[in-house]
Amino acid sequence: MNDSPQHPSSKFGAAFTPQPAAAPAADAPEVLFYDVIVFGGGIAGLWLANVLKRAGYNTILIEKDTLGGGQTLASQGMIHGGQKYTLEGAVTQHASSIARMPERWEACLGGYGETDLTLVKYLSDSQIMWPAGSILSDLAVFGAAQLVNAATEKLKQADIPDALKEPGKKFKGAVYSMPEKVLDVRSLVAALAAPLKGRLFKGTPSEVLPDGQVAVDGVVMQAQMLVFTAGAGNEDVFKMLKIEKRLTQRRPLRQVMVRPLPQALYGHGIVGKPKPRLTVTAHPNGRDGYVWYLGGNIAEEGAKMTEDETLQFAKRELEAVFPHIDWADKQWATWAGDRAEPYDDTGQLPPGPFVQQRGRVMVAWPTKLTFAPALADRLFDKLQERKIEPVYKTEPPADKLAAADIGRYPWEGAAWRKI
Numbered sequence: 001m002n003d004s005p006q007h008p009s010s011k012f013g014a015a016f017t018p019q020p021a022a023a024p025a026a027d028a029p030e031v032l033f034y035d036v037i038v039f040g041g042g043i044a045g046l047w048l049a050n051v052l053k054r055a056g057y058n059t060i061l062i063e064k065d066t067l068g069g070g071q072t073l074a075s076q077g078m079i080h081g082g083q084k085y086t087l088e089g090a091v092t093q094h095a096s097s098i099a100r101m102p103e104r105w106e107a108c109l110g111g112y113g114e115t116d117l118t119l120v121k122y123l124s125d126s127q128i129m130w131p132a133g134s135i136l137s138d139l140a141v142f143g144a145a146q147l148v149n150a151a152t153e154k155l156k157q158a159d160i161p162d163a164l165k166e167p168g169k170k171f172k173g174a175v176y177s178m179p180e181k182v183l184d185v186r187s188l189v190a191a192l193a194a195p196l197k198g199r200l201f202k203g204t205p206s207e208v209l210p211d212g213q214v215a216v217d218g219v220v221m222q223a224q225m226l227v228f229t230a231g232a233g234n235e236d237v238f239k240m241l242k243i244e245k246r247l248t249q250r251r252p253l254r255q256v257m258v259r260p261l262p263q264a265l266y267g268h269g270i271v272g273k274p275k276p277r278l279t280v281t282a283h284p285n286g287r288d289g290y291v292w293y294l295g296g297n298i299a300e301e302g303a304k305m306t307e308d309e310t311l312q313f314a315k316r317e318l319e320a321v322f323p324h325i326d327w328a329d330k331q332w333a334t335w336a337g338d339r340a341e342p343y344d345d346t347g348q349l350p351p352g353p354f355v356q357q358r359g360r361v362m363v364a365w366p367t368k369l370t371f372a373p374a375l376a377d378r379l380f381d382k383l384q385e386r387k388i389e390p391v392y393k394t395e396p397p398a399d400k401l402a403a404a405d406i407g408r409y410p411w412e413g414a415a416w417r418k419i
């Protein structure tokens with residue numbers, strides 16, 4: 001059923017103003033009107049669509065592939081509080097704005113926040129920082145811990161994760177624990193998708209106009225605002241809007257996966273360098289321990305190498321950092337992808353969530369999973385500034401577009417091999 005006010009657009013490209021019903025021209029393609037159409041079903045789009053739905057906006061979300069299947073399910077699921085970024089030597093603007101996010105997530109996970117995330121599982125309620133190299137790195141860990149405001153705590157020997165210790169021996173060096181959760185991201189995607197049931201569709205926009213019109217797999221739609229939270233796909237929107245200026249960047253990464261590991265580990269191994277030597281998260285591997293998913297310097301260096309070279313490099317790094325673990329009998333795989341990020345007006349990576357607007361099209365990046373709530377705030381405020389209110393009652397296009405499914409983790413279906 002489509003009982004919303006109809007705009008008399010005789011063809012794709014007509015000007016748009018929400019207005020009372022008028023009969024469309026006989027030869028006009030059917031145009032479906034919504035308050036907001038969100039493109040991209042990663043964390044940013046899903047979070048925003050929940051906010052809009054709760055506020056009464058008639059919102060649908062269009063995902064090109066699978067929900068979460070871009071960067072979101074490939075992420076390490078760490079809800080950062082700024083600590084990692086203090087390794088760059090100072091409490092940057094980036095770090096201080098990130099620092100406010102964990103308490104907001106905490107409220108949602110606890111069931112007293114803006115979005116009900118009580119069904120989200122978390123893999124760990126803390127992350128550690130440990131010296132993963134020379135004794136100098138011990139100082140680096142200490143220095144980083146001193147710079148942060150959060151309740152960072154030096155772990156007693158007994159509380160240091162077993163994965164760091166040779167059985168029966170003590171770990172040499174200081175290990176700090178940060179009360180920041182590591183989420184099971186797929187359960188997060190599922191929790192955000194559930195309230196949007198019937199509003200999440202699979203489709204690819206082929207034409208986008210600044211007045212809020214869009215063609216998706218032959219279905220013409222129009223909204224008071226189109227919001228693109230399409231990660232790497234945001235580049236395509238600028239092309240469709242014929243904006244030449246370079247507004248996006250991609251930072252390639254090659255994450256390394258290794259299994260099976262008997263113990264879990266969540267944290268950042270630090271050396272004297274500003275970036276972690278490696279960032280480790282652990283994910284249940286059926287009945288056989290864990291898959292370790294490795295980011296940090298391993299993934300950044302790996303992006304410059306072939307897969308074979310990356311795996312050899314990762315193995316050498318792991319042998320150096322965890323000499324007590326036998327790395328010879330493991331299976332290995334990689335996930336290569338980009339962090340899709342914006343450039344701000346000065347050509348820099350902005351310190352937090354970022355929005356570009358052209359007419360009735362907004363293009364947005366959270367820049368971190370952690371920042372999705374802050375991005376949704378910013379987008380919602382922009383709708384309010386433009387006095388965009390819920391108007392349309394159009395039914396979701398379930399008869400025209402297929403429902404979008406939830407995607408897979410990189411380690412599911414990866415090409416595992418011995419090296």
Ligand SMILES: Cc1cc2nc3c(=O)[nH]c(=O)nc-3n(C[C@H](O)[C@H](O)[C@H](O)COP(=O)(O)OP(=O)(O)OC[C@H]3O[C@@H](n4cnc5c(N)ncnc54)[C@H](O)[C@@H]3O)c2cc1C
Nearest residue numbers: 040042043044064070071072075076078230231233369370
């Ligand atoms: C390896 C890795 C590890 C990370 N670890 C962390 C971490 O631990 N903590 C943290 O806070 N952040 C982390 N990040 C960053 C975080 O994952 C991203 O900032 C965040 O997931 C971006 O979310 P998004 O919704 O904007 O983009 P995405 O998750 O990429 O979602 C965009 C979606 O848009 C879809 N799409 C693309 N083009 C179109 C189109 N034209 N129309 C419709 N849909 C389209 C894609 O299929 C995709 O599903 C990590 C990133 C990577 C790559």
